[in-house]
Amino acid sequence: MSRSTARIWSTARTLSDLGDLTAQWLEGxxxxxxxxAYRGGPDEETGPLVPVLAAMNRAGHVTFQSQPGCDGPAFDGRRWRQRAAVMCLTDAEGLQRLTRTARDAGLLLAVHRTCSRGPVRDILATTWGGHEHTSFGGRVPKGYIRLEYRGCHREAVRAAVDAHQVTLVDPVWGRDTVLWPALTEALAPAP
Known part of the structure; x- marks a missing residue:
């Protein structure tokens, strides 16, 4: 990481600061x-999701992991299926908003804290050739969060460690038309 980029990350003091910087990374x-981590921007599949992910980050939810829904052949010809999914760090108000969004849109939800696991452990989000490949929604340990935000001010790291870990997953394989519009609507300013 360049010194100038490291300096920018070191200025973050809050979860909102981390979200704003993550949005800047998403947007290039x-x-x-x-x-x-993740030099050169997000994966190609994330490109169409950048507007909603950046909006999430600017609304105080720090996105940690995401993927679009898809269903088709993988590079090796086997079937690759993904559920649309996003995992983020958020505060208590954000947790309430995302919980409402999940309930209203019929999405799967997992919530944890670094100090305690929620009732949902993992949600299968990707299969490859009919075999389980990737899960979302597992509790992220304190040490991993500290590693991800190394170089940031200790107040920002503490905010990330203390945040609610919220995962939303579309229950329908391959569908990419429910999670992202639901999040966009939830993030829209109240009239």
């Missing part, structure tokens, strides 16, 4: 995420 204005 920062070269790396905190700690030097």
């Amino acid at each position: 204005d920062l070269a790396t995420l905190a700690g030097g």
Whole structure:
């Protein structure tokens, strides 16, 4: 990570600061995420999701992991299926908003804190050739969050460690038309 980018990340003091910087990375204005991870921007499949993910981050939910829904052949010809999914760190108000969004849209929900697991452990989100490949919604340990945000101010790291870990997953394989519009609507300013 360049010194200038490291300096920018070191200025973050709050979850909102981390979200704003993550949005800048998603949009190509920062070269790396905190700690030097993910140089060069998000994966190609994330491109169409950047507007909603950036909006989530600017609304105080720090996105940690996401994927679009899809169903088709993988590079090796086997069937690749994904459920649309997003995992973020958020505060108590954000937790309430995302819980309402999940309930209203019929989405699967997992919530944890670094100090305690919620009732939902993992949600299968990707299969490859009919075999389980990726899950979302597992509790992220304190040490991993500290590693992800190394180089950030200790107040920002503490905010990330203390945040609610919220995961929303579309229950329908391959569908990419429910989760993202539901989040966009939930993030829209009240009239």
